[in-house]
Amino acid sequence: MSRSEWQKSTFSGASNECVEVRTADGMVELRESDTGDIVVRTTPLKFAKFVQGVKAGEFDHLMT
Template sequence: MNSSEWQKSSFSEAASNCVEVRGHEGVIELRESDEGDVIVHTTRPNFAAFLQGAKAGEFDHLITNA
């Protein structure tokens, strides 16, 4: 896959709306698939730090029903 193509998680259902990500012009971009014109930009190091935190469970409280 070309890094400039939007990619979604394999955990997302095929027809569902989801968060998509791509590497484009030296930055990482994120968007909601149903809001394609709203794009958040970040650096590769910042995105890597976010992914590391997500893998460590730092954001789990945002998706639980607590």
């Protein structure tokens, strides 16, 4: 079983109010930093498509 370390955005600083991401067993996992619960487990391709949408600004309306 291959697992990488959890990683969070540098934009969150020392805060735990963010999500963390890692790869595990060929999948991408996301979890809440403050609780450690896994929120999503998906394929790298699906995650890449989501990141492309984020970079394109498709989810900017969700920002508070």
